[in-house]
Amino acid sequence: MSRVVAALLGLLVVSAAVAEHAEEWLLRMDQAAQTLTYEGDFVFLRGGQMRHMQALHLVNDSGTHVRIKAVDGPPIEIVAHGSQVSVAHGGQFQALPGSRDVLFSAVLPRRLWALRELYSVTLGGTERVADRPTQVVEVRPMDDFRFGFRLWAERDQGLLLKAVMINQQGEAVEQYSFSRVDFNPDVNGQFAAGIDEVISTSGAESERSSQEVEWKVTELPKGFVLRSVNRNAGEQRKPVDHLLFSDGLATISVFVEPLQDDSSSVSRTTNVGGVGAVTGMVANRQVTVMGEVPAETLNLILNSVKPVTPAVEKLGD
Amino acid sequence: MAKAADPHTSSVTNIDGELVRRVQQGDKAAFDLLVRKYQQRIGKLVSRFISDRSEVEDVTQEAFIKAYRALPNFRGDSAFYTWLYRIATNTAKNYLVAAGRRPPRSDVDITSGATEQGFELVSDNSPEGEMASEEIRRTIHDALEQMPEELRMALSMCEFDGLTYDEIAEVMDCPIGTVRSRIFRARQSLDQKLRPIISTTEIEEVV
């Protein structure tokens, strides 16, 4: 989204001089992430595993373009243009399903007061990341149903360069850090080339309006709001309903689909970073709750997923 | 003893913390208040694992007792309810394992995900149980409908939307004292309608 669009949408432009209050740094980070063009190398850490990636975020008049590529480990690359996203695992790119409905649009600016009720935001010191001065911002949750964060925002541009997700025990569960960042990348270079072409040839699904909500969640931690509803084609073309909730810093997805007759519902234990998931049978469906929140939160939400009407439950047969 | 100001807590005063502190200083009666506060939620959690009503009560009771015994180990760096929740889950699972309960092999549908050892499928409870909770639900629903608008609004914003009294006062454009009073009167009204349905011998004990 260009600066013009951002301004039209009423996003505040908060400069470094004004952003003295910790919460304003969050706003700054938001804007920077959405409006800046930058390229860099970064490291992603979770549970003892490390992945190096290269990323490009390009904003021009035709919108926002993203490309992220793993430079070690199994090949994987993700490309986005606006809300169309495609992924390749070393081979062909495939479009990810689902549309981001304008009604629930991500461009709505965060309401500072809402975040204030959920997280206590304070400024830390200044540190160097990717050879840049950054402002440390501490984000502590007000309850035990979400994680905390420590964030490092580049002092002049406001871009988040490093982030650590912290659990209730004060341990880092996931970490992300730029080792090099360039705010004047070669946008005609090789890494930038071909993003549009990938998107147009990978069969991106057309935008669809949001679905009727057939499922509801009766227990949510404070501040989590429904942000999008999608019905996607899952395996074997059976539909998967996907509700996404967010409190502004963390997101939680609820997936509802028919019970599978294969063995994919069997539990596996997996080592992951900040994203957890639980799954279970609810109202004759397989329901999975996934998000950057503690397991208790996922469980509590899973317990409270319900069909909006009894008829919906019967359709699962 | 005034509560130390902690900039990282919201306006919610830390009742659980205070009660736990008292129990840890030897006041058993303070634990009773925690039981009264959380027993329904823990009961609901346990009933996901166990279908028989009286067993649910047994296990719920056991969970609370375990929590009491484990309180010296409670470090206080997570919320009491989160900690209690974990204990209750453990207690329920252990109960099933100890009772040797495992769904018969042929009936285990692998897709139902019943891979935790010995989990039972929660089946319908007794007809009496169902009718009773249906009646409670209906009573609350009717009572809310019949309540004066401003009482219902205040209570709903508090219970459903999680607004603070300050926020409700802002929304309803009235003083905080009025909010406090409206919420209280709404609760009084619901309570009066509910008490006759919930067995009185259960709630009102002579101490």
Place this chain on the structure above:
Amino acid sequence: MKKTKLEEVSSLIDGEYTGDLQSPIDGLLKDAELRTTWQSYHELGDWMRGAADESPVRVNVVDRVRSAIDAEPILLFPASQSPVVAPPPQSRRWTQFAGMGIAAAVASVTVLFFQQPGGLQGPEEGLAVATAPMTSSVPAVSLAAVGSDTSIADEQLAGEAFQRKFDAYLASHAKQSVGHRAQELLPYTTVVGYNAAPGTR
């Protein structure tokens, strides 16, 4: 006046009691009616938020727990070690989405996995422990009791199918998360960062 005391209980429950907590708590401990009201109001909240309507079971274990605890030793936690107890998960602050619930039968819940901390501490009590990658020092604990009876081929099949499903979920989750996290790239990096070779997840 009794009504004032009852109103205090109402405020206390919402965390809106202004003043020293000691006094109303003392009152609760001494007065049976106040205690009953405390219990009722909490239960009312549970019912309103649908917390209790999922199962028909309404428990009452207050008396039984009290008798049992009466027989337990009194706890004496040395004052110097009294922890600062974290505030509760703001149980009053639930948001109810789309009205009161209709009872749903949650047949069983399978915990797939959850976050693994830095690897220095043991498994959290009561929660599933993720299998550790080779570099972590946390011992692996397998949740799947089914595993002891199924063949290795079945497990592998289940594992691969599950992994595909997890990848799909994660991708959808990430795609919709853009704009709702602290950095726009974070959801994309999640997809890339969680991708692992089969068997090492």
